[in-house]
Amino acid sequence: MLPTDLLMHRFNGEELVPKRLTLDQQTLAIAADLIGLFQAAKGCSKGSLSQQLLELEGEETDYRLKRGLAHLLNGSFSTFETVSPLDPPMLRDRVFALSAEAVPSLAATQRTIATIADVLTQEFGHEVLTEQVESGLYADLPDNQILMNFDAPTPEALLHRYNLSQVQGVFYRASHLTINAHRNDPGQYKLLFRYVKLFQLMTYIEGDADHGFTLTIDGPTSLFKPSTRYGLAIAKLLPALLHVTKWSISAQLHLNDSYSGKSRQGRFALDSECGLVSHYPPGKTYDSxxxxxxxxxxxxxxxxxxxxxxxxxxxxxxxxxxxxxxxxxxxxxxxxxxxxxxxxxxxxxxxxxxxxxxxxxxxxxxxxxxxxxxxxxxxxxxxxxxxxxxxxxxxxxxxxxxxxx
Known part of the structure; x- marks a missing residue:
């Protein structure tokens, strides 16, 4: 999902309208460029990748769009790992403890690293190079982690995920939600209720399978203390709801107006004709x-x-x-x-x-x-x-x- 600063929406009266991209030639080209950049960056550090993304943004006005797509590629399709011949926390403990015994200088730093390399060579029974100590010292920091795997989506799939994420962001500030799941294939209800339970949502359920169910969910801003984690849990329910054939959802929102700095009330509604695409796998036909x-x-x-x-x-x-x-x-x-x-x-x-x-x-x-x-x-x-x-x-x-x- 997207962080709050990358969400884009507008108001139509009290109705909140999130940003939705059309899958046209221009947006597909942007998505393809970003996917290609990630593919080429395999084996590079996250810091290096971030610099390339900044260069790709350039001075264009659509930088928030590109950042949003890159955020999704980073979080959902990429695997970053710490690559180091030595354990970074152990190295820092050794280096910092030894460095405290000398006056800081470039020469002292080089002597410290050389000494640590010699000590570790004796302990491990094989040669430890000073270059290995230097490269491993901060290898576990996020910017130094290496892109080991990138499960490249299609440009269409990435844009669908972006549109879904923009709508999911609406529920971060929901105070009350009502979901009407109309007469559907019975197995779809079970999948929906499983996700409600999985995300630990405070839900009141009424109805039956012959006529449909109404789920009333307390939103994160209805709690005694607003919870970002609970808002994220509600947002995660939306991809599960998309597997239900016929449904509608309405939400009452508690929002901060970026222009006036004041809070305001808003509304949001969505139904099964929304055109959003779920990335959750469909439920199994049978459990066993x-x-x-x-x-x-x-x-x-x-x-x-x-x-x-x-x-x-x-x-x-x-x-x-x-x-x-x-x-x-x-x-x-x-x-x-x-x-x-x-x-x-x-x-x-x-x-x-x-x-x-x-x-x-x-x-x-x-x-x-x-x-x-x-x-x-x-x-x-x-x-x-x-x-x-x-x-x-x-x-x-x-x-x-x-x-x-």
Whole structure:
């Protein structure tokens, strides 16, 4: 993402409009030049690369655009590493301690470095050159780190990332957000809720998979003490939201006016027709081979029960539970199916605790016989859900027997 000083926006009344680049010949050429510069700088220091970027900016008025693109290339596509034959902090400790014993001068510095080289040669059992001491002394400073790898994006991908980053920057100063995720493919909801949980956002969720969900999120400026870290977490949610087919978002903003120096209120709105492109990978179709195999076998049965993937959200105090499947009968009966095949005790405790807190009487748990529930402190008799046991494969027949019972 972009730092605040590289964000560009304008106001249309109270509506904030972030900078968006068109993918025309001119902007694509700028992006290509910057990508080429990074490719040529492989093996060079970050300081040298920064100097080349300044020269590329020149006296042009679009320097903030170029700096923004370079910032993204630096942070998202480049790998800088410390390259030194000797440990820099160790060298500084040795050199500074010895230097304190002499009057500062060029000659004293050279003697100190030569002495350190001799001492290290004796300690390591191989020759340490004075040049190695000099080059390694500050090799770990950011400007001296070396560009070791550059995963070059296409110019189009870089411009898409820039446009997304400009919009993400809007949420740094949000005081309140509302996301409406309309009727979508059920698996998309699970991906969205996972990211909400991953970024630890204070979210109130309402709705259901048949009609859609409304997520109300407190922004960073609504906290007792505004948090830049929390604002960044909200901004990181946007690429995940782009994987949802139909959605809209509205935000109330608390901004500082750069001209008057006063704070002002603003608004921002966006929807699924925005044209932004996510760089987050799409969610997996299934969480495991176990789920995928179960779905494949179910499709071969002749049962009237219909299997739907991840369509219900069960509110749990302080969390949510998203069962793997919903099973629907033409006569209106429905059940939720959750597969419990993961063995870690912490996971099992949490999963069975969620089941108890859900208060649902339509939940079916498919539990692997290989799990050591006793070791995890789980008492299956206290679980208010129908239980289906399985070994290596979960068979539709065993689930259907429970549903029809």
């Amino acid at each position: 081979m176990l789920e995928a195999g179960f779905v494949e076998r179910w499709s071969k049965t002749k049962t009237p029960w219909r299997l739907e993937r991840e369509v219900d959200l069960i509110p749990i105090p302080g969390s949510v539970m998203i069962p793997d499947f919903r099973v629907v009968h033409p006569d209106g009966r429905t059940f939720l199916l959750e597969i419990v095949g993961y063995w870690r005790p912490e996971y099992l405790k949490k999963k069975f605790s969620q089941v108890r807190q859900s208060g649902r009487d339509d939940l079916v748990l498919a539990v692997s016989e290989r799990l050591n529930l006793e070791k995890a402190g789980v008492k299956i008799a206290d679980t208010p859900a129908r239980i289906v046991w399985f070994k290596d494969q979960l068979l539709p027949k065993t689930v259907l027997e429970v549903l029809d019972r």
